[in-house]
Amino acid sequence: MCLCHGSLYPDHDLIPSRYLTRVGDIEVMVISDGAVGVPAEGLGINVDPAERDATLRSKFLPEVVDWGMNVIVIRSGGRTILVDAGTGSEMPQSTRTGRLALRLKAAGIEPGSVTDVIATHLHMDHIGGLLDERLRSHMRPDLRIHASAIDLEFFKSPDFSHNTFGGLQDIIRSSSQKFLDAYQSELRPFTKEFQVAPGVVVTHTGGHTPGHSVVRVSSRGERLTFAGDALVPLGIECPEWQNGFDHEPEEATRVRVGLLREAAESGELFMASHLSFPALGRVAVDGNAYRYVPATWAY
Ligand SMILES: [Zn+2]
Numbered sequence: 001m002c003l004c005h006g007s008l009y010p011d012h013d014l015i016p017s018r019y020l021t022r023v024g025d026i027e028v029m030v031i032s033d034g035a036v037g038v039p040a041e042g043l044g045i046n047v048d049p050a051e052r053d054a055t056l057r058s059k060f061l062p063e064v065v066d067w068g069m070n071v072i073v074i075r076s077g078g079r080t081i082l083v084d085a086g087t088g089s090e091m092p093q094s095t096r097t098g099r100l101a102l103r104l105k106a107a108g109i110e111p112g113s114v115t116d117v118i119a120t121h122l123h124m125d126h127i128g129g130l131l132d133e134r135l136r137s138h139m140r141p142d143l144r145i146h147a148s149a150i151d152l153e154f155f156k157s158p159d160f161s162h163n164t165f166g167g168l169q170d171i172i173r174s175s176s177q178k179f180l181d182a183y184q185s186e187l188r189p190f191t192k193e194f195q196v197a198p199g200v201v202v203t204h205t206g207g208h209t210p211g212h213s214v215v216r217v218s219s220r221g222e223r224l225t226f227a228g229d230a231l232v233p234l235g236i237e238c239p240e241w242q243n244g245f246d247h248e249p250e251e252a253t254r255v256r257v258g259l260l261r262e263a264a265e266s267g268e269l270f271m272a273s274h275l276s277f278p279a280l281g282r283v284a285v286d287g288n289a290y291r292y293v294p295a296t297w298a299y
Contacts, residue, residue: 017103019278021298023269024219026076026199030271030278031107033069033086033129034097040065043234044241046249055238065233067274069097069125072226073109074217077198080109081116083215083226084273085129090175097125101134111138117186118202119147120228121209122155123245124168124175126273131178146196148204149189151211154247155180163247205230205259207252208245214259224269224280231256232274236283236292260290269295 017032040063044052056065074081086100104111111134119127129135130145155176160169180187188194193203199219205212208229215226230252232243239257242249263270263283271279281294 016277017099018107019280019297021224021269021280021295023217023224024199024222026074026217026219028217028224029073029107029109030280031071031073031100031103032277033071033100033103033125034094035066035068035277036087036091036094036097036125037064038067039063042244043232044238045244046240046242047238052241055234059234059237061233066276067233068277068279070271070273070275070277070279071100071129072215072271073104073107073114074197074200074215076200076217076219079115079197079200080113081118081196081200082114083118084120084126084228085117085132085135087125088128088130088132088135090124090128090131090171098128098132100129101132104135111135112140114139114143116196117143117145118196118213118215119145119151120202120214120226120273121212122147122151122176122179123209123229124171126228127179128175131175131182136182143186144188144196145183145186146188146190146194146202148211148213149191150204150206151209151213152180152187152189154210159247162249163245168245205255207248207255209247212252212255222268223266224271225259225263227259227270227272229273230259231272233276235272236260236290237286239289264290 019030021028040056069086071086072083087097089098195201201216202213217224246252260283264285270283281292284291284293
């Protein structure tokens with residue numbers, strides 16, 4: 001399989017890579033770590049391939065679908081919280097990711113100003129950036145890394161029996177091991193839920209990985225949910241489609257549908273790691289499925 005795609009923009013500066021929004025009093029900046037092309041067979045592994053291909057065509061999507069790599073930086077209560085960290089150099093075959101260190105710098109965010117990291121789960125495209133020396137060597141000694149106790153245990157010896165999308169399992173295994181070794185003293189495991197800062201709560205969902213978690217930001221009656229990998233491209237329009245990266249596919253579907261239902265009812269801002277940058281939008285009910293309504297950019 002091929003995750004490499006030449007970029008149209010070799011200097012990576014001609015495309016937007018950060019977007020700042022507010023949720024009440026809380027500042028949320030979306031930063032793009034880049035994008036990875038994922039072959040379409042990684043999506044909808046439980047549906048008929050002809051149906052899957054027809055759906056892709058109807059959405060004008062190619063056979064290799066670009067997955068955005070979105071990270072957020074939240075500022076609340078004097079804390080600066082990085083939610084996920086992109087791939088770093090853990091996916092060497094992917095030439096369009098691993099930009100987080102450069103893009104934090106471009107956004108004026110010093111790695112040493114980050115007080116907390118939330119890892120939605122321990123896949124390499126969410127923790128790899130923390131292994132990048134350009135970030136790691138500048139992190140403060142009292143950094144706190146919040147991750148589900150379940151994932152911290154699971155990734156000591158991960159089970160890939162339901163994770164059908166081959167080719168990345170060795171990287172997932174080695175990256176999570178390096179992460180666990182490198183950040184032992186910074187890890188702050190949580191079980192169900194933990195408030196990292198005022199209005200910033202990480203909540204365990206399971207599904208994509210056993211310890212997968214989402215982040216909720218709320219202030220002054222406004223709310224944003226960062227759904228991590230509870231859904232990936234086409235996950236809103238086709239919520240029953242399982243993807244080949246889910247460790248617990250059926251549970252992942254229940255989690256996805258639950259989050260979408262909640263987002264549609266509340267009208268809150270909703271984003272997920274792998275939607276197209278800046279991945280900010282809302283979810284609307286559309287018959288038996290859902291429809292994504294991108295948020296209007298605020299200039
Ligand atoms: Zn991911």
